[in-house]
Amino acid sequence: MGRIGKEVFGQVLSFIGFVGVAVTTGIPMWRVTTYIGANIVTGQIVWDGLWMNCVMQSTGQMQCKINDSVMRLATDLQAARALVIISIIFIFVGLIVTFIGGQCTSTLKSESSKSKVTILGGILLLIGALLVLIPVCWSAAFTISDFNNPLTIETQRREIGASIYIGWGSTALLLIGGIILCTSCPPQKMYGYPGYPQGAPMYPYPGQPMVQAGPYGRVYTPASRPYSGTVLHKL
DSSP states (O other): OOHHHHHHHHHHHHHHHHHHHHHHHHSSOSEEEEEOOSSGGGOEEEEEOSSEEEEEETTSOEEEEEOOOGGGSOHHHHHHHHHHHHHHHHHHHHHHHHHHTSTTOOSOOOHHHHHHHHHHHHHHHHHHHHHHHHHHHHHHHHHHHHHTOTTSOGGGOOEEOHHHHHHHHHHHHHHHHHHHHHHSSOOOOOOSSTTOOTTOEEOOOTTSOOEEEOGGGOEEOTTTSOOOSOOOOOO
C-alpha cells in the first residue's frame, strides 16, 4: 500500500473513532440498572450517563433528567466528563492537521513539512485515544466492583452500559489510525552532501569520476546513470 493509501486508511479509521467517541460522550448508557420485581409490571430500566439519567418503565414510557450538579455524579463520571471533552478536542485537531499534511492536499508544498505535519496529527490522535481509554476503563472497573459489593442493594446493582463498549471500540480504531498515520511517511534518507542543490554537478577529488545529485539527494555516478557534459580532467 502506498503512502496516500495509508494516509487515507488511517484518516478513515480515525474519523470513525471520532464519531464513536462523540456517541460515547452523548448517550446516557455508561451504566445500566435493570430491576424486575415479583411482578413484571414493576420492571424498569435505569440508564446513567455523563449528562443525564433516563428511566424506562415496563409500559414503554421513558423519562430523562439532566444532571444539573456535577458533584452528584460518581467520581469516575466526574473525571470522565473532563477527559472525554479534552479527547474530542485533541482528536478533532489531529484530524484537521492530518488533512493539512496529506498528500492529496496542496496546502503545504514541501514533502518534509507534509511528513512532519502528518506525524504530528497522528500523535494527537494517539493522545486523544488514551484520554478516552482512561475514563472508559475507570468507569468499567468502578461498575464491576460496585456490582460485586455484597453491601449493594439488589435493586441498585448496575452493569456496564453500551457507551463503555463503544468507547473501547473507538479507542482501538483511533490507536490503529494514529499508528498508521505516524508510520505512513518515514523521513527520507539523504545521500550526498547536505544542503547541496539537486541536479547540480558535484566535483570530485582528483582521480574520481564526476557525480551528480539527483532527486531526494541521491548521488548518481556514470555507472548508474549516464550523463552528458564536459568531462573533468585530472588536476
